[in-house]
Amino acid sequence: xxxxxxxxxxxxxxxxxxxxxxxxxxxxxxxxxxxxxxxxxxxxxxxxxxxxxxxxxxxxxxxxxxxxxxxxxxxxxxxxxxxxxxxxxxxxxxxxxxxxxxxxxxxxxxxxxxxxxxxxxxxxxxxxxxxxxxxxxxxxxxxxxxxxxxxxxxxxxxxxxxxxxxxxxxxxxxxxxxxxxxxxxxxxxxxxxxxxxxxxxxxxxxxxxxxxxxxxxxxxxxxxxxxxxxxxxxxxxxxxxxxxxxxxxxxxxxxxxxxxxxxxxxxxxxxxxxxxxxxxxxxxxxxxxxxxxxxxxxxxxxxxxxxxxxxxxxxxxxxxxxxxxxxxxxxxxxxxxxxxxxxxxxxxxxxxxxxxxxxxxxxxxxxxxxxxxx
Numbered sequence: 001x002x003x004x005x006x007x008x009x010x011x012x013x014x015x016x017x018x019x020x021x022x023x024x025x026x027x028x029x030x031x032x033x034x035x036x037x038x039x040x041x042x043x044x045x046x047x048x049x050x051x052x053x054x055x056x057x058x059x060x061x062x063x064x065x066x067x068x069x070x071x072x073x074x075x076x077x078x079x080x081x082x083x084x085x086x087x088x089x090x091x092x093x094x095x096x097x098x099x100x101x102x103x104x105x106x107x108x109x110x111x112x113x114x115x116x117x118x119x120x121x122x123x124x125x126x127x128x129x130x131x132x133x134x135x136x137x138x139x140x141x142x143x144x145x146x147x148x149x150x151x152x153x154x155x156x157x158x159x160x161x162x163x164x165x166x167x168x169x170x171x172x173x174x175x176x177x178x179x180x181x182x183x184x185x186x187x188x189x190x191x192x193x194x195x196x197x198x199x200x201x202x203x204x205x206x207x208x209x210x211x212x213x214x215x216x217x218x219x220x221x222x223x224x225x226x227x228x229x230x231x232x233x234x235x236x237x238x239x240x241x242x243x244x245x246x247x248x249x250x251x252x253x254x255x256x257x258x259x260x261x262x263x264x265x266x267x268x269x270x271x272x273x274x275x276x277x278x279x280x281x282x283x284x285x286x287x288x289x290x291x292x293x294x295x296x297x298x299x300x301x302x303x304x305x306x307x308x309x310x311x312x313x314x315x316x317x318x319x320x321x322x323x324x325x326x327x328x329x330x331x332x333x334x335x336x337x338x339x340x341x342x343x344x345x346x347x348x349x350x351x352x353x354x355x356x357x358x359x360x361x362x363x364x365x366x367x368x369x370x371x372x373x374x
Contacts, residue, residue, distance in 0.1 A: 007027060009065065021335045033073065159186070179226045309368040311367075340356070342365070
């Protein structure tokens with residue numbers, strides 16, 4: 001099956017006054033229709049930066065390289081069957097450590113307010129073809145998300161070809177509109193019946209009565225569900241869900257994960273960004289483990305959770321309460337001072353002199369726990 005999204009060599013750097021933050025480094029990923037790809041890792045490893053780079057929502061001091069080709073959606077068979085289990089009662093969320101190519105990136109230093117404004121503007125634009133306005137648009141309808149320009153992103157990508165469930169919905173929702181009006185405007189802008197607002201809210205686990213409230217009147221979990229409803233309302237072929245279960249209680253976590261899985265089973269693609277390993281194990285088809293700005297392991301979910309190949313992946317799983325509950329020693333390197341070789345070497349029990357050079361492949365390790373074909 002043809003890939004819907006192809007990311008090649010994505011790099012994101014942030015220029016600071018006296019340093020450069022390497023938030024994403026040389027990242028390659030593909031997502032197929034019907035596939036749920038989970039990107040997991042500790043906070044600060046670059047997961048959310050990846051999402052914002054694809055949608056042109058980075059601040060002005062970001063420098064982006066590489067390309068990200070979004071191909072036209074085609075009718076797809078349901079995604080591969082994924083064995084799902086009920087999430088355990090314990091939290092499987094990864095720890096949150098303190099602190100979290102060559103053209104200047106669009107955006108502004110007011111990242112949160114800019115996110116809200118750009119998502120709103122995208123919803124208000126009427127659909128247009130991608131053949132005009134900005135570079136990065138191929139003749140076959142493929143769009144390079146990193147080069148196409150703000151006009152194409154706002155009019156043809158955000159909310160239409162890619163939906164976003166933001167990590168911090170309180171900063172992304174327009175506070176002067178009720179939830180019902182936000183949903184109605186989004187549905188209308190995409191040629192759908194605004195009367196479907198209540199139905200979409202229910203699908204996202206939100207009580208339709210809460211649509212009469214303004215975003216600032218909603219709890220964190222309710223705001224998260226409203227943001228989910230807004231992303232689902234446009235029925236995009238690709239959905240980016242950035243920590244979509246944040247602030248939700250366990251039944252709503254289950255509801256949201258099952259909702260994402262059903263979208264894939266219906267032929268859509270989902271890029272799930274999470275540090276909840278149990279959530280990824282439950283619904284993902286494939287998993288990409290991210291550490292210190294790089295993907296260190298990218299494999300089918302069942303294989304990865306049954307037999308992890310990278311020592312970092314093994315350490316993450318060993319830290320879970322239903323496994324060894326052994327904390328991961330040490331700390332990730334600072335993204336302003338990444339080592340030239342393997343970034344995990346200082347914490348790895350299998351380290352050797354070879355690790356002074358950077359490994360590559362689906363398992364970026366010179367001494368993998370299991371051999372994985374390239």
